Amino acid sequence: MELRRALVRAAVSRPGVLLAASPGATRQRLAVEAELARRGWACVGGPAEADLFVILGDREGEDEAEGEGGEGDWVAALWQGIPAPKARVWVTDPGRVADALDSGLADLVRGEHGNDHAPDAPDSHHEHHEHHEHHEHHEHHEHQQNGDHPTPPSEHSGHDMHGGHHGHAGHDMGLVEGLPMADRADDRDGLRLDVLHVPLGPVLADWPAGLILRLTLQGDLVQEATVEPVTTPPSPHPPFWDEPWLRAASGKHISRGDAARRLCAAHLDSLGRFFAVAGWNDMAARTRHARDRALAGAAAAELTSLVRPLIRRAQRSRTLRWLTTGLGTLPAEQARQRGVTGPALVADGDAYNRMLVWLDVVGRSAADCDVTEALDPAEVVGPRGRLDTPVPPSKAMLDSLPKLLKGTEFACARIIVASLDPDLDELTHVPAPGTVHSHG
Structure with missing residues (x-):
């Protein structure tokens, strides 16, 4: 028994972490990513590679989120897809x-069931199943780092293009032993090709x-392509990335430097x-390290030396x-x-042009x-766009996605989304009446 525990402890000293962030949990996500980078723990692309499941976001309204397509639904599905040994924290x-993270690692090493009342982490949920087998995927992940050149999408997007939300791939698909089967239809060349219905999200790396x-x-x-945000309870808290401009518009003193820092990090x-x-x-x-330094309050000289x-x-x-x-x-x-x-809008072009604008x-x-000096309260333009319009800037981008994706290769879809x-924090924000962004 002691030998087995020692082996498990050695194997999970750097566990593979699957992050599941809800809309509104940007602050938590950034804190977790910074801590994972400090520890050298790898984020994995899917449940099969994970040891530690980290769920990010408020647990208030968790019951309301239950049901098909709700938050509780996909969280439970992801947890079931992670092989033992495993642990989770909220x-x-x-x-x-x-x-x-320390508590989750301890649960993983002990091989004991956690509970919702851990004294050292009262707002974290822990759960563990007994050890059966361990997939040593971490070394493979660490050797995927690339130097000066990106890897073409076709070489890296195969296993992680699909998220943890697999249960609703289409109502007109056949099933063979639980696997989705393709329909057939004429393509643009008049040939009969398979038609597949593929869901992406709500949890994927990046x-x-x-x-x-x-x-x-x-x-x-x-x-x-159809866009379908996860059902999430509305939040009175301003979106993290839009916060400086929304607070300035509500009459609070925000410096231009603070707004610039948030814009740079975003x-x-x-x-x-x-x-x-x-x-x-x-x-x-390297880019995320610069982001973390910006959020940590690094001076302009240091940030400039990092980003140039x-x-x-x-x-x-x-x-x-x-x-x-x-x-x-x-x-x-x-x-x-x-809208x-x-x-x-400024990019006036493709994914590459949008990247250049960000740079x-x-x-x-x-x-x-x-x-x-103080930020002008009338300057209500956040990282994604104007915050004083009837529609949040991210909602307009989501509405544009179907036409941008139509006719593109599957391997390129995630690049377009990332560009x-x-x-989606902007879609959950319900501000007080009369304030900036008071929309449904």
Whole structure:
């Protein structure tokens, strides 16, 4: 028994972590990602690779979220898909992330059932099943880091294109021993090709929290896409990334430097997802380190020294340009018609153009992080766009996704989503009447 426990302890000293973030849990996600980077623990792409399941978000309204498509539904499905040995924690307090992770690791090592009343982490939920087998996937993950060039999507998107939400892949599909079977239809060349209904999300690595994207595929082409956000209880708290501008609009004193710091971190967060989805893991890690330093209050000089090499490296990468040029083209005129504002409007082009806009804003905002003068309350433009319109900027981007995805290759779908990086926190925010963004 002691030998078995020692072996398990050695195997899970750096567990594979599956993150499940709900809309509204951005602050918790950022705190967990920073702590995981400090510990050298790897985030994994799906349940089969996971040891520790980390659920992020408030547990208030958990019962209301239960049901088909609700939060409780997909959380339970993900947990069932993780092989033993496994443990889980529920992180609600960004200040107690280290305690929660320590408690989850202890549960994993002990091989004992946890409970909801752990004295060292009262707001974390722990659960463990006895040891049967352990998949040593961590070494494989650590060797996936790439140096100067991204990996083409076809080489890395196979197993992680599908999230934990598999139970509703389409009502017109046949089943053989639980596996979805394709229908058949004429393609644009008049041939009879398989038609597959594929759900992506709501939990994928480097994926907008709470987004479910249902794709109809014929061959490797997207024929139809439907956007379906996860049902989440409304929140009175402002979206984390929009917070400085919304607080300034409500009359609070916010410095231009604080707003610039949040803007810089927001775009670095988006760039980290974009680089990771494109297969450039080393660049994604460096970008997230700069993001974490921005959020930790690093001075403008330090931030500028961190982001300048990243900007140059991304701008000079021919591979990245080749991978992302021509994907999800959104001309400025179409963006205006659809209510899209912010970087997606300014870019006036494809996924690569949107990345360039993010890089430009990161460079300028990093240099302004120490400015102390007050932010103009009328300046209500957050990282995704204008915050004083009837529709949140991320809602306009989500509404644009189906047309951007139609006709594209399946392997490129995630790059297009990452190049917009909609923030579903904006859809859950229900502000007080008369304030900025008072919409349904």
